[in-house]
Amino acid sequence: AQTVTQSQPEMSVQEAETVTLSCTYDTSESDYYLFWYKQPPSRQMILVIRQEAYKQQNATENRFSVNFQKAAKSFSLKISDSQLGDAAMYFCAYRPWGSARQLTFGSGTQLTVLP
Amino acid sequence: SAVISQKPSRDICQRGTSLTIQCQVDSQVTMMFWYRQQPGQSLTLIATANQGSEATYESGFVIDKFPISRPNLTFSTLTVSNMSPEDSSIYLCSVEGLTGELFFGEGSRLTVL
Numbered sequence: 001a002q003t004v005t006q007s008q009p010e011m012s013v014q015e016a017e018t019v020t021l022s023c024t025y026d027t028s029e030s031d032y033y034l035f036w037y038k039q040p041p042s043r044q045m046i047l048v049i050r051q052e053a054y055k056q057q058n059a060t061e062n063r064f065s066v067n068f069q070k071a072a073k074s075f076s077l078k079i080s081d082s083q084l085g086d087a088a089m090y091f092c093a094y095r096p097w098g099s100a101r102q103l104t105f106g107s108g109t110q111l112t113v114l115p
Numbered sequence: 116s117a118v119i120s121q122k123p124s125r126d127i128c129q130r131g132t133s134l135t136i137q138c139q140v141d142s143q144v145t146m147m148f149w150y151r152q153q154p155g156q157s158l159t160l161i162a163t164a165n166q167g168s169e170a171t172y173e174s175g176f177v178i179d180k181f182p183i184s185r186p187n188l189t190f191s192t193l194t195v196s197n198m199s200p201e202d203s204s205i206y207l208c209s210v211e212g213l214t215g216e217l218f219f220g221e222g223s224r225l226t227v228l
Contacts, residue, residue, distance in 0.1 A: 033215045033216070035217075037219075043152075043205055043224065044220070044221040045158070045207065045219035046219075047116075047216050050215065091157060091158070095215070097215075100146065101148070101160065101163050101171070103160070105158045108157055
């Protein structure tokens with residue numbers, strides 16, 4: 001079974017600074033997706049960034065980028081120039097290539113942005 | 116990306132009653148997914164709803180407690196039956212996007228007294 005581990009229950013960052021959220025996963029699959037989702041207090045799950053395992057290049061979306069280390073099964077999220085609106089719970093998630101039903105979430109990291 | 120609307124947004128229910136949550140998608144999709152998020156927890160898949168067939172339930176979830184309907188390719192309902200305080204959670208509807216990601220509705224927050 002796949003597992004996703006987020007070892008940082010809480011993180012804080014000063015506004016305009018950079019923060020990195022950690023995620024590791026365990027799988028025997030070679031083809032899969034990895035995601036970071038953001039859940040603000042409004043509770044809607046918002047996709048932040050996605051990565052396909054076959055791609056060596058790390059995904060970026062504006063101020064959000066990932067450090068994908070396939071051999072180490074590590075998938076960290078870097079938020080640059082942090083903004084107050086970035087404050088939320090962040091979930092790392094994994095799914096194998098062929099099955100959306102097998103989307104597995106980590107336990108989440110609560111990010112606080114300090115003004 | 117898909118636009119997913121859920122109703123109700125939140126509700127307070129009495130023990131022993133049932134509540135039906137609706138999920139409407141702005142495009143036709145093959146599968147719809149229902150998740151539960153208990154307070155302070157991550158998301159757990161309840162079931163996968165396919166149009167024209169019975170839903171597929173994950174371990175620990177049964178049809179009698181969480182009946183699901185999927186009458187067409189844009190709509191689904193999840194009923195939480197005979198509720199107890201342990202059912203107090205956020206329930207989220209989800210669909211798969213074209214590039215592997217899942218999109219989520221805004222969630223329905225249920226509080227059972």
